Amino acid sequence: MKKLLCIILLGCLSSLAQAHIGSPGVTFEGKAGAYAVMVLITPPDVIPGTATVDVYTKTSGIRTIGAKPAYWFAGDEGTPAADDLLAVEGEPGHFRGMVWLMSAGTSGIELDIAGDAGQGKILVPVMAVSTAQKEMPSSLGWILLALCVLLVGLMITIIGASVGDGQVKPAEEITAAIARKRWIGSAVSFILLLLVLWGGKTWWDSWSNRYRRFTYKPFKATSVVTQTAGRNILEFRIDTTRLQNLFNTRRLSYIIPDHGKLMHMFLVRAGSMDVFAHLHPHRKDSATFVTPLPPLPPGKYLVFADITRLTGFSETIPDTLEIGASVPAVLTSIDSSAIDRDDTFYSTTPVGDATSASMQADNIVLCGKPGVKTALADGSFAIWEHEPNASFAAGKLYELTFAIQDEHGKPAILEPYLGMQGHAVVMKTDGSTYIHLHPVGNYSMASQQTILTRFEKEAGPVQWEKITRGTLFIDSVNQVVARLDAMSEDERNKALMGSMYHSPDDTTHAEHSVVKFPYAFPSPGNYRIWIQLKRNGKILNSAFDTVVE
Structure with a gap:
């Protein structure tokens, strides 16, 4: 319960909802150590996918900027190595790079800046969710279908010949038994290939349905x-x-x-x-x-x-x-x-x-x-x-x-x-x-502080069984909100703004x-x-x- 209340209070400290409709980019303005930066992160609409990270700064002396994803559910153990952001030609102070987001849910992009003023780090939360399903162009679909028919035909021909005509020595006559083996081999291979194609389609449909299920949909x-x-x-x-x-x-x-x-x-x-x-x-x-x-x-x-x-x-x-x-x-x-x-x-x-x-x-x-x-x-x-x-x-x-x-x-x-x-x-x-x-x-x-706290307290995946029941959580949150509402304006500003006050x-x-x-x-x-x-x-x-x- 003590840990739970700590998380609730962290959420109260100036938590900023990444709330949007039709505006997926995440913006940040602040400091990473001694470096004043503005950051624009454009998340992918399909997970896994790549997020575009743009960093703008007027601070000179920056040598490298690294960016890596951070996942709330995976914890620090699931954080990969950082990728370098490169300077954009003709735009001083502008760095850009791509970061792969592999897991859906509460994530973040951690930026590590190194330069003459030392090292600075920031973490910008990103809601990584799939919001779209890519459509295959009909022309490409017909081309792939034609190639599939061609490959199946070639495979049937190869298998039929290997069990039939391929068994005949040079100059020997192809008997009725050999021809029968060829037809049997072709028929069996055709059935097996149909089963393989059916299995592949079933597997694909199951993943497609799973993707649709976990595609983000707003509450109604x-x-x-x-x-x-x-x-x-x-x-x-x-x-x-x-x-x-x-x-x-x-x-x-x-x-x-x-x-x-x-x-x-x-x-x-x-x-x-x-x-x-x-x-x-x-x-x-x-x-x-x-x-x-x-x-x-x-x-x-x-x-x-x-x-x-x-x-x-x-x-x-x-x-x-x-x-x-x-x-x-x-x-x-x-x-x-x-x-x-x-x-x-x-x-x-x-x-x-x-x-x-x-x-x-x-x-x-x-x-x-x-x-x-x-x-x-x-x-x-x-x-x-x-x-x-x-x-x-x-x-x-x-x-x-x-x-x-x-x-x-x-x-x-x-x-x-x-x-x-x-x-x-x-x-x-x-x-x-x-x-x-x-x-x-x-x-x-709130996302930023929650992810950072996760990395400090727990390295591995989150343990949901450690979180108390929903009714007790609701009661605890309601008490926090009631205490904030009862504060004077100055007291509440100090509580909400923290060190920014x-x-x-x-x-x-x-x-x-x-x-x-x-x-x-x-x-x-x-x-x-x-x-x-x-x-x-x-x-x-x-x-x-x-x-x-």
């Missing part, structure tokens, strides 16, 4: 709004009947807190994308989460719920929700005791509508663009520090930088929000891409007024980015639109 859920004590309650029910794959990593009983919350839920009004909410449902049972619903206007909403498990495996559960006219149609202040103190919701101008009349309303936030000073609700301003007319390129790693100014145009002092200097959500306007970002990237620090009156850190999110847009298109910050005890929201080429 149902979102409904119910009335309880005069309040609208959103109930999020996860469908546990669909857990036929990855059973070791998808046990709902073993969820750990992420920023002190068991679930982070985001609601975005579909189509217009003009209403955004960041909520934190409470666990009703292992598969049901509930939260008071803010007074969101009617419409169809996209729902994204992020969770992280004991193994560090993180994922997003998607759904849709129809909010009817019975819910208040305008965003107004509500009883603070009715919702979580960290919940936030607001409205922006619709996508593609910069001149909407609704912009005149006090509760509408004007959506910003790169390089444009955008007003926030408290009179301060946010500036996306990117050239106004400079385009973004798909697949390239960027540092999305937002500078916050107070009412007088001076750098504003930001406070931690849920243990981080800021949160961001990136969505493609067609809904095909969603990701939850943080200043250090989109990886899971700085007091609000510390003005020596530039990051108190600037928030950066490393990210690579996965595909071309129109994107909207929502950021959530905190200043003077209030959560501030803003949204920005951009085009990716």
Whole structure:
């Protein structure tokens, strides 16, 4: 139990869910020893497969960068030797390489950097799962079938001749008995070859079915709004009947807190994308989460719920929700005791509508663009520090930088929000891409710490029988979450941020007024980015639109 509680608390320390839909790349920004780096890992969509690792650094004197996989289930004994990342020609400070990921589940890429400033190591968690099944081109299939028929025919001919005509000496006549042996040999070989082909097909089908079974499939859920004590309650029910794959990593009983919350839920009004909410449902049972619903206007909403498990495996559960006219149609202040103190919701101008009349309303936030000073609700301003007319390129790693100014145009002092200097959500306007970002990237620090702890404590495969029953685990986690909720804001920030914590009156850190999110847009298109910050005890929201080429 002592070990179990240690793992739970490690998960509470600023754990960052690698939650995404349509954005598989893993980003990291931080330090490996004395080397400041940004890392982009593009995992394979088929396991086993190769992950592409890109490392960007402005630190000189680096001689070698090695990368190797690390597997949570296998432990340190299952870690292979590192492969070298090579410098990309014409791009100073850019290193690239390939790393094989052989096992599905919670994994990581460990980078070992050596140079003039000594040695530094980091571990970036990666959720290694198969998400696709490769299709064979029909033309190639017909070619292989023709070759198979040819080879079978040749094999039958060879075997028939070897037991028949091949037994006749030169100049001897082929008798009826020899001819009969040839036909019998050909028939027997044909039957045996059919059995071999049938056995091969059976073996192939069994592995294909096994692969399909363990191909990653997102959870299914149902979102409904119910009335309880005069309040609208959103109930999020996860469908546990669909857990036929990855059973070791998808046990709902073993969820750990992420920023002190068991679930982070985001609601975005579909189509217009003009209403955004960041909520934190409470666990009703292992598969049901509930939260008071803010007074969101009617419409169809996209729902994204992020969770992280004991193994560090993180994922997003998607759904849709129809909010009817019975819910208040305008965003107004509500009883603070009715919702979580960290919940936030607001409205922006619709996508593609910069001149909407609704912009005149006090509760509408004007959506910003790169390089444009955008007003926030408290009179301060946010500036996306990117050239106004400079385009973004798909697949390239960027540092999305937002500078916050107070009412007088001076750098504003930001406070931690849920243990981080800021949160961001990136969505493609067609809904095909969603990701939850943080200043250090989109990886899971809970996964990172869990893997490192595994290597320190246990070298071999994980022993599941050492983990307590699900009901006791749920109770222990609930107690941890309750203690965090009962803390003051300052106490909770110290607990969640750990060594990263700085007091609000510390003005020596530039990051108190600037928030950066490393990210690579996965595909071309129109994107909207929502950021959530905190200043003077209030959560501030803003949204920005951009085009990716």
